[in-house]
Amino acid sequence: MLRFELLATAGRARRGRLTLNHGVVETPVFMPVGTYGTVKGVMPQSLEAMGAEIILGNTFHLWLRPGLDVMRQFGGLHRFEGWRRPILTDSGGFQVWSLGGADGRGRRISEEGVRFASPVNGDKLLLTPEVSMQIQTVLNSDIVMQFDECTPYFVTSHAAGADGGHLTTEAEARASMELSLRWAARCRDEFARLDNPNALFGIVQGGMFENLREASLEGLVGLDFPGYAIGGVSVGEPKAEMQRIVEHTPHRLPAHKPRYLMGVGTPEDLVHGVANGVDLFDCVMPTRNARNGHLFTRYGDLKIRNARFKTDERPIDESCACAACGAAGTSTGFSRAYLHHLDRCEEMLGPMLASIHNLHYYVNLMREVREALDAGRFEAWRGQFARDRARGV
Structure with missing residues (x-):
């Protein structure tokens, strides 16, 4: 049971x-x-x-x-x-x-x-x-x-x-x-x-x-x-x-x-x-926010609808290995510019990729927490998490 x-x-x-x-x-x-x-x-x-x-x-x-x-x-x-x-x-x-x-x-x-x-x-x-x-x-x-x-x-x-x-x-x-x-x-x-x-x-x-x-x-x-x-x-x-x-x-x-x-x-x-x-x-936040162009990253949140991402060649999060950012074993992920374009055109691939990324971020966040607890360094990890999130994208 x-x-x-x-x-x-x-x-x-x-x-x-x-x-x-x-x-x-x-x-x-x-x-x-x-x-x-x-x-x-x-x-x-x-x-x-x-x-x-x-x-x-x-x-x-x-x-x-x-x-x-x-x-x-x-x-x-x-x-x-x-x-x-x-x-x-x-x-x-x-x-x-x-x-x-x-x-x-x-x-x-x-x-x-x-x-x-x-x-x-x-x-x-x-x-x-x-x-x-x-x-x-x-x-x-x-x-x-x-x-x-x-x-x-x-x-x-x-x-x-x-x-x-x-x-x-x-x-x-x-x-x-x-x-x-x-x-x-x-x-x-x-x-x-x-x-x-x-x-x-x-x-x-x-x-x-x-x-x-x-x-x-x-x-x-x-x-x-x-x-x-x-x-x-x-x-x-x-x-x-x-x-x-x-x-x-x-x-x-x-x-x-x-x-x-x-x-x-x-x-x-x-x-x-x-x-x-x-x-x-x-x-529901990871998927609901993804459908509205709001992405979570290690270094803060990113609103892909912002015009400043129109020509941005970087992935959503350069530290992320999800399918949207560039999973291991793949040649490349997708750029912020491409996600911005999909959102502006209301193409369904946009929220799909954003949802995959946000969910991967949340699932991976808990994996990092578990690893920190296993290693006896949770408080040190927690401090670095806060500093990273405050840094901004």
Whole structure:
């Protein structure tokens, strides 16, 4: 089902190895996001070539399309999308939260679950902890996430309209967190009833309130999940607030189990998370930013739409060995001028190459972190990382 080995530490930072039903994952690790059963614009072979060890799929979207009948026909998500290595699936809680809009009008939350209209065809649907576990069992993902309520940072008032509302109060965050805890117990029971051979993770909630985070953590540890995630960050809060929760929560989770920070973030966010005890990360930023001409490099970020790149013959990042910059064994990569041209012409190869580069950068960043932890020089590496990123392209 799941085995986690802690191989080395440096302060709160951890070097580990996660064994799942579809393979071994070296941690800390970045997981590319494949919401609809594909990492946008990137072939599975390219993901393997860059060293990606685990990717994400989304329970909510795959439930709607292509549906469980198709998933059953293929024996799960792996064969359907042509990915042989481990997969983690989100429970659908965040998607239901985001579908509701800022004021929550698009959904109705109760003890039972969440009722909402399908964004595909308008059908009235009910997603419960039990249904989420049933869907994820059909998907056969290696890591299954509990169904939770994603606590918002800002609540818009129905009466006040789009311009009115308030920051989530402690009472509101507590009610949301306690609902997620009750749902966590139901997920655990249904997961066991289904005899799912994979691993179920609980999700720590509690908004920006440290005491609520501790109460959520205590309740989830009591349920004895194989792994734990920190949810409810990167939901509109200021960066300093996110960093405060990341510094507070992960290291309080059981040391012998993996820790996952959901939906975060920039390269700096990942390194900050590692330094505070996080093992697994995911974020849409590498591919979403790539589609908008925003590229990550060792020496800072590059916006390829800028006119100064029109005649620039250099690769995106001269230190990078991805297929866009010039992978080992190839004669050359592609110039910044060419990427600029593709972007201006709206050629699909542009975002494809940019996505390959950004994902390679994130995957390679975590490889460098692991090597630094193995060598006992994480803090020295972290300092050089910050200096390099500040240098600029």
